[in-house]
Structures are given as structure tokens and as C-alpha cells.
Amino acid sequence: MAMRTMKSVCRMCHGGCGVLIDVANDRVVEVRGDPEHPLTRGFMCPKGRATLALVHHPHRLTTPLRRIGPKGSTEFAEITWETALEEVADRLAQSMADAPESVVLSQGTDRNYQEWLFRFGNALGTPNVLGPAHICFYPKMMGSIMTLGDLTFPDYDGNPECIVIWGSNKIECHSDGVIGTGLMRAMRAGSQLIVIDPKRTALARKAKYWLRPKPGSDAALALGIIRVILDKGLENRAFIEAHTYGARELAEHVRAYIPEKVEELTWVPASLIEEAAIFYARASAAAIEVGTGIEQSTNAFAAIRAIRILSGICGNIDRRGGDVIWEPTGIIGRRDLPARHLLPESAEHKRLGSNEHRLLSMAGWAHPNAVWNAVLHGEPYPVAAMLVFGSNLLTLYANAARVQQALEAMPFLMVADLFLTPTARMADIVLPVATWVERNQIVEFNSYLAARRKALQVGQCKSDEEIINTLAQRLGLGEHFWHQADDSLNARLRPIGLTWKGLCELGYIANPPRYEKFRAAGFRTRDGLFYIASPVLRRMGYPSLPRYEEPKNMDRGEYLLTSAHSPFFFNSEFHNLPELRQRQPEPVAELHPCTAARHCLQEGMLAAIGANGAEALFRVQYNEYLDERVVYVPASWWDPEDEIWPRSWTQSNVNMLTTNTPPNPEMGTPQLRGIPCTLRAFVPPGATQVSTS
Incomplete structure (x- = not known):
């Protein structure tokens, strides 16, 4: 058996x-962590260690499929790639x-491959690219851009004295190419943590x-x-006076947020x-890690x-050591x-949700609520x-x-x-895609460039x-793409004088x-200033x-009710x-034991949680560190076991309980936390009795 080993x-x-x-x-x-x-430095989380199970899973899709039964069924027939791509291209050509704009890319x-999807949409002429941008990463990005014109990352390797972990379970869930290992190294080097989270995470314990x-x-x-920092005179006056706009407005604005009111x-x-405010402000350098926990409420932006x-x-x-x-x-x-x-300016104004959520549209994204409305009611267009x-x-x-109603009504999916x-x-039409092990990609994160190799x-x-x-290519847009997808790799690296082969040899x-x-x-920003108050x-x-508000x-x-991501799954x-x-x-639904007792719920029993006219079922698990007023459930849960279909995605799906109105005006973020x-x-x-199974 010839064995070969690849870095990726x-x-x-x-x-x-x-x-x-x-x-x-x-x-x-x-698949193992690379110690070099x-x-x-060799770290790998449980998800990474499960790569083999994903790649060689017996239920992997390996050939294109055409639906031959009702929507939602498992009635599909195998077809060739040629047939599948021809059918998809024909539908797109008609829409073009x-x-x-009647085409939505999601x-x-x-x-x-996100940038590829946007390139395709722009070349196609549709402004409608849909994703979870209104609740993940983009509130953070657009909030940063509207303040300082750029995105920031915590500098864990810069020896911060204080690190604020805000709505993030970094060492278990990771994010944005900023691995939890960097945070752990900073903690071992002496960084002190302020953790802001409704849940007592592993980081909160430290x-x-x-x-x-x-x-x-x-x-x-x-x-x-x-407010506390300004009241105590702990702000950095030199930075504020030289580089910011709106400091006086801020001082007046936060007078309403006295600690007792904020409590x-x-x-x-x-x-x-x-205490936490004073510790943060007096730190020689302090960084803030912002997680998706902050980005999923109407006050996210x-x-x-x-x-x-x-x-x-x-x-x-x-x-150094800051953001x-x-x-x-x-x-x-x-x-x-x-x-x-490539996208005509006239098409930008047709983006679904652009009138209601202008900052989300500025980032290039359609809003899901507007998409479902267009599908179901044809407004502002079908x-x-x-x-x-x-x-x-x-x-x-x-x-x-x-969402289910919209997918049922979708003319072509x-x-x-x-x-x-x-x-x-x-x-x-269903197309089988490759896992990360089966593709060549340029990995571009904030602190490095690397090769992901097939x-x-x-x-x-x-x-x-x-x-x-x-x-x-089939739609006549080849001039904006490449003969083969992998041909893009050399083209993308050319500005830094590198080839794909060279990046693979370097690795990192x-x-x-x-x-x-x-x-x-x-x-x-327009005038080079940090916008405390944004003109x-x-x-x-x-x-x-x-x-x-x-x-x-x-x-x-x-x-x-709120939710959290599992360290063992990646979203759904x-x-x-x-x-x-x-x-x-x-x-599981995590409850304080006293909360459970009020409803005669013992650990392991099934609880029905209701919100917005619906209910979902979760197994009770005690958590004595939760506030008694809070209930925690997992995000994006579904059971893939066929024998309980079709209830598999509805029974314990927290999004059966959430609603998409009224979202905040800037990004269209609904209230998913709280x-x-x-x-x-x-x-x-x-x-005749409650269920324990």
C-alpha cells in the first residue's frame, strides 16, 4: 500500500x-494536526478529526440527481453532469x-468560494446573493467599516494585558481563521480575560x-x-483629540447609561x-474578540x-496587543x-431588501425576508x-x-x-460537491496565506x-472566468509574484x-478620522x-430563549x-435547576419550548450557572436519520420558534438571542403522563 502525505x-x-x-x-x-x-502547531479539534467519516460517508452524494417525486421526498433519479449542467444553464439563460435579477444565488x-459566487452573480447581472450575512460576520464588518473604515482582529501574539471575549466561545468553536490556539498561547503568557457571555463557557471559568x-x-x-470609562477619566485623550470625530457627542450621549440603569x-x-471597565481601560494593551453571539439581535449593529x-x-x-x-x-x-x-449600477438598486437594509446591501447581500417575499408574493418582482x-x-x-413555503413555491431550485x-x-437538481480534502483552494485569512490541496x-x-x-462558460461569461477552475490559482497569485506550485511548496x-x-x-474613512459619531x-x-433599544x-x-453553537458541529x-x-x-435545553423544578422537569425529560406560535422539543439538561430566566438550546439542529423524516428538521429546530420581523434597519438582523x-x-x-423518551 503506497502511502503519500500532503500538507493542507x-x-x-x-x-x-x-x-x-x-x-x-x-x-x-x-488527517492529523501539522506540528510544523x-x-x-499540531492542534486539531474534534470536527477536524472526523474528516475521514465525512469524506467516506456511505450517504455522500457522488452523482448528480434530478427530482422525480414531490418536493421534500427522497425520490430522485441519477443523471449525468452534462444533463444536470445543461438544465441549470438553460434556466439561467432564460432568466438572463x-x-x-430574478436569479438568487445562495x-x-x-x-x-464566496468570492466566486459574487463574481458569478455580478457577471450574470443579478444583485441577489443570499447568505447569513445579516447575522454572521457582516454586522461586525459593517459596524467596523462605519467606524474606522476597516475590519480589525485581536492581536493575540502582541502580548495583550487584557482580552475581552464577547459573545464568543473561541477555544471550542474557532472563527475567521483566528484559531483558539492563539488565544490559549496569550493566556499562558499572562493575558487576563474579561468574558461577556450569558453562559459560563470554559473561558468564563478562567x-x-x-x-x-x-x-x-x-x-x-x-x-x-x-460611560464608566469617561466618568473615571480613563480614556486615551491623545488618540481621541488627534484621530477621532464625535467625542463630545459621545460624552453627552452615554450620560443616559448610568451603571444602575445598565444593570x-x-x-x-x-x-x-x-470593575471590568476600569480593568480594561487601565490595561497597557487590550484586545476584544467579538463573536456571533453579539451579531444575532436587533441591537447587533x-x-x-x-x-x-x-x-x-x-x-x-x-x-500591538490591541485590535x-x-x-x-x-x-x-x-x-x-x-x-x-461587472454588475451594472442599475442592478444594484434591484437588490432584494436594499431599500429596507441599506448597509447589508452596501456589503452586497440580499436580505432573506425580502427574498421569501419575492418568491411568495412576486414583490417587488418574482x-x-x-x-x-x-x-x-x-x-x-x-x-x-x-422558508419551507418559499422553497415549495420556488419555480426552479x-x-x-x-x-x-x-x-x-x-x-x-442536486449536484454532488467535493469536501475540503477534494479541492485546491487558496486560503486567505487575516494573518496568513496558505494552500489547501486536493x-x-x-x-x-x-x-x-x-x-x-x-x-x-456555458452561459457565455467565460471572459470573466477561466478555462478550468484551477487555472484561477496562478492568476490570483500573480500580483505577489507567486504560482500555485510555489504556494504549495511553501505551504504557508x-x-x-x-x-x-x-x-x-x-x-x-472620508477624512481619515475614526468616527465615534458617524456622519x-x-x-x-x-x-x-x-x-x-x-x-x-x-x-x-x-x-x-437563546442558542449557542456546538463544538462538535459546524452550524447544521x-x-x-x-x-x-x-x-x-x-x-438539549439547558435550564437552571430551579427553572426546571418550577415546571416539574427533571434532567433527561423532554421539554416543549414555545415561541411565536410554535413549539420545539429538547431534552432537559441542568446548568446551575445560567440565569433562571434564560433557556439555552442548540443552533441549527436537525436529525438526519431517514426513519423519522420529515419531522427530522422541524422537531428540534430553534428556527421554528424564531421570526424575521421586525429586524434592525441597518443590517436586517432579527432577534435570535433573547x-x-x-x-x-x-x-x-x-x-397521560409527561414524556421521558
Whole structure:
């Protein structure tokens, strides 16, 4: 048995750990952490270690399929790639001739082909690219851009004295190419933590200060912390006077956020807010890690703005050990590959949701609520086709019942995925895609550039890039793409004088931070200033300073429902991998024991959680560190076991309980954290006692 070993970069989650892949007889034998990788140094999480189970899963899709039964069924027939691509291209060609905007391109969590999807949409003439941007990463990105013109990352390797972990479980879930190993190294070197999370995470147990806010109240907390810092005179006056706009307005604005009022809004004791604020402000250097926990409430954009302002007034922006401004690596990458110039200006104004959520539209994204409305009601125009790449829409978006209605009404649906997910079962054409082990990709993160290398071929699976590139060729858009998808690799690396072969030989190229770049060139805002009060937002009709508002039009409930990502799954993925499912076999509702006792719920019993006119079932698990008013459930849960279909995606899906209105105006973020809910012991129909199974 001839064994070969390849260096690559894992993509079982957002992390991007360096790995070694052992291949023999066209099978992956082992995937293990690369001890020579300069960032991860051999680390690999449980998801990464389950790669073999994913690649060689018996239920992998390996050939294109055409639906021959009703939507939602498993009745499909195998077809050739030629037939599948011809049918998809024909539908797209018809839409291009009639109304390009009637095509919606959708993706899930970015797997390094996001820029390809935007390039395809722009060349096609549709402004409608759909993704979870309104609840993941983009509130953070747009909040940062509206403040300082750029995105920042915590500088773990710069010896921060203080690190604030805000709504993030970094060492278990990882994100954005900033692996938890960097945080752990900083902690071992002496960095002290402030953890802000409703849940007592592993990091909260190690923190100097753990602040346990009411879910969704982060904006109020950030503004309260700013008030304390200004009252104590702990702000960095030199930075504020030389590089900011709106400091006086801020001082007046936060007068309303006295600690006692903030305690009422957030449930965090005023004394603890003051202590944490003083510790952060007095740190020689402090970094803030912002997680998706902050980005999933109607106050998400305000919270991000307030947090960036907090970092700025304490002088931690772009300093060593602080929040460092990202600089691109120089390749044709995240900024250039989408080729936004290909989309006509007239099409930009047709983006679904652009009138309601202008900042989301500025980032290039359509809003899901507007998409479903166009499908179901034809307003402002009908949707003719949707192409979905790597996204299980039925578990991802709020108000899943309405998403189902939209997919049932969709005139044409193509899904490219690894498995026949609930969303794929709604499709007319299903295309089998490659895992990360089966494709060549340039990995571009904030601190490095790396090669993800194809180790083997499984069945007829193709990468998303191959599918997009081939469709573009068939539609006469080849001048904007490449003869083969892999031909793009050399073209993208050419600006830095490198080839794909050269990157593979190097494996990894560091992109070390440069500090205090603003001193020479200012910030990337119109006048080079850091916007505490944003004149851009003011001109757009939005508040120039962040403010906290209680969520509106919410049903009443005894408790507040929130969710968290599992360290064993990646959003809705991997529930069908035995190695991971045995670590978390069932969807659990974490409750304080006193909360459970009030409803005669014992650990292990089934609880029915109700919100917005629906109920979902979860297994009770005690958590004595939760506030008694909070209920925690997993995000994006579904059971892939066929024997319980079709209830597999509805029974314990938290998005059966969420609603998409009214979202915030800037980004269209709905209230997903802190939803009023009810709680009861589940009694099966016809039973005389509560269920324990």
C-alpha cells in the first residue's frame, strides 16, 4: 500500500488548522494536526478529526440527481453532469434574457468560494446573493467599516494585558481563521480575560471577570462601560483629540447609561460593570474578540459600533496587543475576486431588501425576508430560480416554516451539497460537491496565506468553484472566468509574484501585522478620522451614535430563549457523523435547576419550548450557572436519520420558534438571542403522563 502525505489546511469549521493528510489507495487514511504549522502547531479539534467519516460517508452524494417525486421526498433519479449542467444553464439563460435579477444565488457559511459566487452573480447581472450575512460576520464588518473604515482582529501574539471575549466561545468553536490556539498561547503568557457571555463557557471559568448579560443586551452593556470609562477619566485623550470625530457627542450621549440603569437593562451588577471597565481601560494593551453571539439581535449593529468605539477611546485600535486593522495579502482575493464592477449600477438598486437594509446591501447581500417575499408574493418582482451552494436553508434562517413555503413555491431550485439535506430534498437538481480534502483552494485569512490541496477524487464530486466556472462558460461569461477552475490559482497569485506550485511548496505565508498605520495614512474613512459619531450614518438617516433599544413587537414569555453553537458541529453540518454525534447525541435545553423544578422537569425529560406560535422539543439538561430566566438550546439542529423524516428538521429546530420581523434597519438582523418563550413538560398526544423518551 503506497502511502503519500500532503500538507493542507482543514476546513471542517472556520478555523483553518494546518494538517497532514495521509492517502492510500484513493482513500484518506488519516488527517492529523501539522506540528510544523506556525499557528496551530499540531492542534486539531474534534470536527477536524472526523474528516475521514465525512469524506467516506456511505450517504455522500457522488452523482448528480434530478427530482422525480414531490418536493421534500427522497425520490430522485441519477443523471449525468452534462444533463444536470445543461438544465441549470438553460434556466439561467432564460432568466438572463428576461430579468437577471430574478436569479438568487445562495450560500451558507463561507468555504472560500464566496468570492466566486459574487463574481458569478455580478457577471450574470443579478444583485441577489443570499447568505447569513445579516447575522454572521457582516454586522461586525459593517459596524467596523462605519467606524474606522476597516475590519480589525485581536492581536493575540502582541502580548495583550487584557482580552475581552464577547459573545464568543473561541477555544471550542474557532472563527475567521483566528484559531483558539492563539488565544490559549496569550493566556499562558499572562493575558487576563474579561468574558461577556450569558453562559459560563470554559473561558468564563478562567476569566478574571465574567459578566453574564441578558441575551441581546450587549449594546447597552458596551455603552455602560464607555460611560464608566469617561466618568473615571480613563480614556486615551491623545488618540481621541488627534484621530477621532464625535467625542463630545459621545460624552453627552452615554450620560443616559448610568451603571444602575445598565444593570436593569442587562442584568449585570453595576459594581461588576465598573470593575471590568476600569480593568480594561487601565490595561497597557487590550484586545476584544467579538463573536456571533453579539451579531444575532436587533441591537447587533449598535453593539458592534459601541464595542469599536470602546476600543478606540482607550487607544487600542491598531496597536500591538490591541485590535489590529486587517491588511490584504496582495493577491486577487476577498476584495478583488468578486469583480463588483461587472454588475451594472442599475442592478444594484434591484437588490432584494436594499431599500429596507441599506448597509447589508452596501456589503452586497440580499436580505432573506425580502427574498421569501419575492418568491411568495412576486414583490417587488418574482424570483425565477435559486442556486444554493452548501446551505441548509431550512435550519439556517429565522421563521423556518416560511422558508419551507418559499422553497415549495420556488419555480426552479438547484442545490449543490455533500448530502441530501432537507433543503436538497426540495431541489429540482442536486449536484454532488467535493469536501475540503477534494479541492485546491487558496486560503486567505487575516494573518496568513496558505494552500489547501486536493488529496483525492470521490465519485463524480466537483468543487463549487468548478460548478460555477463551468456554468459561466456555458452561459457565455467565460471572459470573466477561466478555462478550468484551477487555472484561477496562478492568476490570483500573480500580483505577489507567486504560482500555485510555489504556494504549495511553501505551504504557508505569514501576513504579519503592521501597527498604528493610521498615524501615517489616517483611517480609511472620508477624512481619515475614526468616527465615534458617524456622519455617514447620519446622512443615511441612521443614528450617528449607537444606542440600545428594547426589541419591539415580541410575544410575551416567562423566559428568554437563546442558542449557542456546538463544538462538535459546524452550524447544521456533521449531525450524521457518528464520531461527533456520539459526543452530542440529542438536542438539549439547558435550564437552571430551579427553572426546571418550577415546571416539574427533571434532567433527561423532554421539554416543549414555545415561541411565536410554535413549539420545539429538547431534552432537559441542568446548568446551575445560567440565569433562571434564560433557556439555552442548540443552533441549527436537525436529525438526519431517514426513519423519522420529515419531522427530522422541524422537531428540534430553534428556527421554528424564531421570526424575521421586525429586524434592525441597518443590517436586517432579527432577534435570535433573547426571544420570549414558554416552557412545559412534553406530553405526547394521547398520553397521560409527561414524556421521558
